[in-house]
Amino acid sequence: MTSKHEPTKQFVTGGAGFIGSHLVERLLAEGNTVTVYDNLSTGQTERIKGLLGKDEFTFVEADLLDNATLKSAMSGHDFVWHLGANTDILGGGQDVDLDIKNCTLATHNVLEAMRTHGISRLIFSSTSALYGDPPVYPAPENAGPLRPISLYGAAKLACEGLVSAYCHLFGVQAWMFRFANVVGARMDHGVIFDFIQKLKRNPSELEIWADGQGQKPFFLVEDCIEGMFCAYRNTDDWCDVFNLGTGTTTRIDNIAEIVIEEMGLTDVDIKYTGGRRGFPGDVPKLLLDLTKMKRLGWQASHTSDEAVRIAARRLLGKSDLGSDNG
Numbered sequence: 001m002t003s004k005h006e007p008t009k010q011f012v013t014g015g016a017g018f019i020g021s022h023l024v025e026r027l028l029a030e031g032n033t034v035t036v037y038d039n040l041s042t043g044q045t046e047r048i049k050g051l052l053g054k055d056e057f058t059f060v061e062a063d064l065l066d067n068a069t070l071k072s073a074m075s076g077h078d079f080v081w082h083l084g085a086n087t088d089i090l091g092g093g094q095d096v097d098l099d100i101k102n103c104t105l106a107t108h109n110v111l112e113a114m115r116t117h118g119i120s121r122l123i124f125s126s127t128s129a130l131y132g133d134p135p136v137y138p139a140p141e142n143a144g145p146l147r148p149i150s151l152y153g154a155a156k157l158a159c160e161g162l163v164s165a166y167c168h169l170f171g172v173q174a175w176m177f178r179f180a181n182v183v184g185a186r187m188d189h190g191v192i193f194d195f196i197q198k199l200k201r202n203p204s205e206l207e208i209w210a211d212g213q214g215q216k217p218f219f220l221v222e223d224c225i226e227g228m229f230c231a232y233r234n235t236d237d238w239c240d241v242f243n244l245g246t247g248t249t250t251r252i253d254n255i256a257e258i259v260i261e262e263m264g265l266t267d268v269d270i271k272y273t274g275g276r277r278g279f280p281g282d283v284p285k286l287l288l289d290l291t292k293m294k295r296l297g298w299q300a301s302h303t304s305d306e307a308v309r310i311a312a313r314r315l316l317g318k319s320d321l322g323s324d325n326g
């Protein structure tokens with residue numbers, strides 16, 4: 001087995017996605033060889049186009065539900081980052097197969113392909129959505145019982161169960177990460193992106209789902225990736241799970257204010273659809289206990305408010321902070 005710092009052959013599912021494409025850049029910068037496996041359902045080749053044609057990079061456009069292709073593509077790799085998943089939580093409540101197939105079955109297929117090839121190391125992107133309305137606030141990794149309120153959260157919880165069983169039965173070693181809201185450049189979903197799109201269409205009005213009082217932690221994609229590296233490099237349990245986020249939150253109303261300000265708009269008429277939840281399955285209030293990651297020396301580089309502003313600026317083509325014009 002290679003040491004944790006040695007460049008190696010990395011297999012990244014969902015590598016054409018928002019977080020995955022940032023991860024791939026980091027892996028290549030550290031001297032690894034990387035294969036991205038993605039069906040482009042929400043991924044975009046645009047995000048990895050600068051990498052296409054490089055000797056150390058391979059892109060396989062294929063579905064995680066296609067077992068034969070997945071097994072053959074994974075051959076020869078020694079490390080798997082499994083980020084591929086349905087990420088349309090709202091859509092998953094309407095097309096009820098979406099999450100069970102693209103999260104749970106897909107994860108089973110990834111684990112089976114790993115078992116076939118004797119690949120032991122796995123990083124899995126789980127989600128804070130599996131806490132549902134958290135039983136404890138802030139929610140630590142051992143909070144329970146876990147009662148997800150979306151099919152996405154439920155499917156990811158099932159994924160964690162499968163990963164744990166494969167660790168116990170088949171010698172897989174896994175680091176699982178329950179992300180809060182990850183934000184940054186190249187995002188094409190989430191509240192910041194949605195507000196910007198709405199305001200581009202109509203700069204004088206913004207519809208906010210629910211009552212605007214929801215409060216969640218937002219953190220930057222590079223902090224998310226750094227957090228995964230930090231836990232992987234500094235821990236060695238056979239199967240472990242870590243919350244990743246910030247200890248601060250941003251109210252949905254404040255996100256609207258920040259986006260409006262960064263777009264240079266005034267007199268925007270804000271309308272609320274009402275109710276607590278933005279949509280069925282939405283968790284309006286979240287805070288994660290980050291003690292475990294803090295003990296490893298990791299914490300997000302920005303508060304949630306700052307991360308929201310930076311992400312909005314990046315989406316608008318501005319530099320991170322300051323008084324520039326682009």
Ligand SMILES: NC(=O)c1ccc[n+]([C@@H]2O[C@H](COP(=O)([O-])OP(=O)(O)OC[C@H]3O[C@@H](n4cnc5c(N)ncnc54)[C@H](O)[C@@H]3O)[C@@H](O)[C@H]2O)c1
Pocket residue numbers: 013014015016017018019020037038039040041042043044062063064065082083084085086087101102106125126127128178179180181182183
């Ligand atoms: N962005 C967040 O705030 C956040 C929060 C919690 C957890 N996560 C998790 O992080 C991971 C990455 O999320 P993201 O925000 O980059 O979303 P994303 O939608 O940009 O990335 C997901 C990628 O998976 C690919 N994919 C989906 N189903 C597939 C399938 N059946 N076969 C092959 N590829 C498939 C998509 O094409 C896409 O490129 C996901 O597992 C998500 O659940 C993200």
